Amino acid sequence: VSLRGSAAIVGVGEIPPIRSGEGLTALGLAAQATRLALDDAGLRIQEVDGLLVSASTTEPVFVWGGLVAEYLGVAPHYVDVVDLGGASAAGMIWRAAAAIRAGMCHTVLCITADVWDREKFYADFLPMMSLEAEFELPYGPMGVNTGYALIARRHMHLYGTTPEQLAKVAVDQRTNACLHPEAMFNQLPISIEDVLRSPMVVDPLHLLEIVRPCSGAGVVIVTSAARAADRPKPPVYLLGAGEYSDHTSIVNSPEITVSPIRESARLAFSMSGLRPSDMDLVSLYDCYTITVIMSLEDAGFCAKGEGGPFVSSTDLTFAGSLPCNTHGGQLSWGQPGLAGGMSHITEAVRQLRWDCGARQVREARHALVNGNGGTMSDECTLVLGRDR
Amino acid sequence: MQRCGQCHRLVFYPRELCPYCSASDLTWEKLSGRGRVYSFTIVRKPSIPSFRSLAPYVYAIIELSEGVRLASNVINCLPEEVAIDMPVRPVFAKAPSSRTVLLFEPDPAPTKKPLLASG
Numbered sequence: 001v002s003l004r005g006s007a008a009i010v011g012v013g014e015i016p017p018i019r020s021g022e023g024l025t026a027l028g029l030a031a032q033a034t035r036l037a038l039d040d041a042g043l044r045i046q047e048v049d050g051l052l053v054s055a056s057t058t059e060p061v062f063v064w065g066g067l068v069a070e071y072l073g074v075a076p077h078y079v080d081v082v083d084l085g086g087a088s089a090a091g092m093i094w095r096a097a098a099a100i101r102a103g104m105c106h107t108v109l110c111i112t113a114d115v116w117d118r119e120k121f122y123a124d125f126l127p128m129m130s131l132e133a134e135f136e137l138p139y140g141p142m143g144v145n146t147g148y149a150l151i152a153r154r155h156m157h158l159y160g161t162t163p164e165q166l167a168k169v170a171v172d173q174r175t176n177a178c179l180h181p182e183a184m185f186n187q188l189p190i191s192i193e194d195v196l197r198s199p200m201v202v203d204p205l206h207l208l209e210i211v212r213p214c215s216g217a218g219v220v221i222v223t224s225a226a227r228a229a230d231r232p233k234p235p236v237y238l239l240g241a242g243e244y245s246d247h248t249s250i251v252n253s254p255e256i257t258v259s260p261i262r263e264s265a266r267l268a269f270s271m272s273g274l275r276p277s278d279m280d281l282v283s284l285y286d287c288y289t290i291t292v293i294m295s296l297e298d299a300g301f302c303a304k305g306e307g308g309p310f311v312s313s314t315d316l317t318f319a320g321s322l323p324c325n326t327h328g329g330q331l332s333w334g335q336p337g338l339a340g341g342m343s344h345i346t347e348a349v350r351q352l353r354w355d356c357g358a359r360q361v362r363e364a365r366h367a368l369v370n371g372n373g374g375t376m377s378d379e380c381t382l383v384l385g386r387d388r
Numbered sequence: 389m390q391r392c393g394q395c396h397r398l399v400f401y402p403r404e405l406c407p408y409c410s411a412s413d414l415t416w417e418k419l420s421g422r423g424r425v426y427s428f429t430i431v432r433k434p435s436i437p438s439f440r441s442l443a444p445y446v447y448a449i450i451e452l453s454e455g456v457r458l459a460s461n462v463i464n465c466l467p468e469e470v471a472i473d474m475p476v477r478p479v480f481a482k483a484p485s486s487r488t489v490l491l492f493e494p495d496p497a498p499t500k501k502p503l504l505a506s507g
Binding site: 122131134137138139145146151157199200202203205251256 | 401426427428429430431432433434435436439442445447448449457458459460461472483484485487489491
């Protein structure tokens with residue numbers, strides 16, 4: 001039994017990045033994005049019988065899934081909280097497909113919504129990671145930033161990856177963002193020099209290589225391939241999925257320059273019967289520039305250690321040979337907390353619907369999506385396709 | 389540090405069960421404390437208020453000579469002097485939280501006058 005082609009995304013809804021969290025709740029943003037997703041799918045809430053929701057950094061509520069279901073008026077046959085950090089959104093898609101395939105439900109709302117509150121994040125949310133609080137916080141890490149800086153530093157040491165190569169990722173994604181009306185940073189293109197001249201925050205990562213947290217929400221609706229056929233928008237099929245984790249804290253990773261994507265992407269490609277060269281675009285979780293380089297290596301788009309030269313010599317814009325994060329990525333589009341990972345799915349869906357206007361990848365048929373949680377800890381890779 | 393009585397691997401952080409073979413007979417033993425910098429970063433704008441007066445400081449993963457890795461700070465040298473594979477040795481110090489923590493300094497000690505300890 002494979003999930004290949006068994007389910008499809010038939011609706012997407014998004015509340016684009018909002019700079020402040022003032023006066024917002026994750027519950028309220030979730031509801032607004034759900035309304036948009038239902039309209040997009042041409043469905044009524046009564047036609048939904050499953051609900052998955054990601055955690056929120058500011059509303060850690062007991063029985064959060066049930067509360068969201070009640071708030072929205074969903075009476076679910078399947079409800080759960082998917083708590084994989086930035087991989088939560090991708091993790092929801094195959095869980096929804098698996099539940100549908102198993103006959104537990106037929107139409108699942110996959111909801112991510114979060115509100116950025118800097119004070120709450122550092123004072124309340126991060127210390128909830130109890131082991132890190134005991135064994136790492138006494139040494140003064142800078143939130144999640146330090147973990148990725150440690151990866152980048154060792155990647156540079158082992159493979160000669162340069163600051164210019166890392167910066168290229170941010171530059172190409174900004175070019176993409178400039179064609180996205182809802183991206184947070186869509187006014188001015190940037191150059192490699194601009195990235196390297198931005199303040200050094202955690203060596204070797206500069207400010208323009210680090211996501212800007214914000215508030216927002218993204219919702220997609222997954223239903224069976226049979227039910228997907230008569231929806232108003234072209235269905236986008238789940239062709240492959242794989243998930244893997246081998247550590248939580250980067251300190252406990254077997255080798256910090258090799259991520260679990262190596263395994264999650266292998267599984268996703270294997271289920272789909274497709275290869276990296278079959279992908280028309282990639283939508284890779286990009287909390288930092290190094291994340292994209294590691295993802296490309298570990299998913300098999302280039303050899304281990306060659307990610308730096310690869311991104312330097314490859315046009316990653318929507319018009320290039322390997323379009324990557326055509327919405328700008330979270331680096332330029334914004335990172336709405338634990339909802340950020342959904343932006344990589346909504347963008348891939350719009351690309352495969354040929355609905356992206358000026359930044360459309362021509363005749364895009366296959367997309368690779370990667371969700372990355374923690375410090376390259378929880379990885380979920382999806383292959384999505386326009387055809388079944 | 390803990391060592392597993394069944395598979396004999398070192399276990400860090402301390403646990404009830406060995407994460408490699410699930411055995412429960414973990415015993416404590418003393419290590420050399422020496423190791424090398426596995427990777428590091430320089431924190432310039434700490435997010436934890438009590439660390440702000442210490443910046444810039446080195447946050448690092450140390451690989452002990454016995455093969456186990458842990459998070460720590462490298463002190464008693466300029467942040468710019470730290471490099472991957474640099475040999476380090478242990479020093480104990482009070483953290484801003486007033487807990488005693490295990491930090492590391494270059495091994496052998498730098499010839500320059502020691503700087504203010506971070507952590």
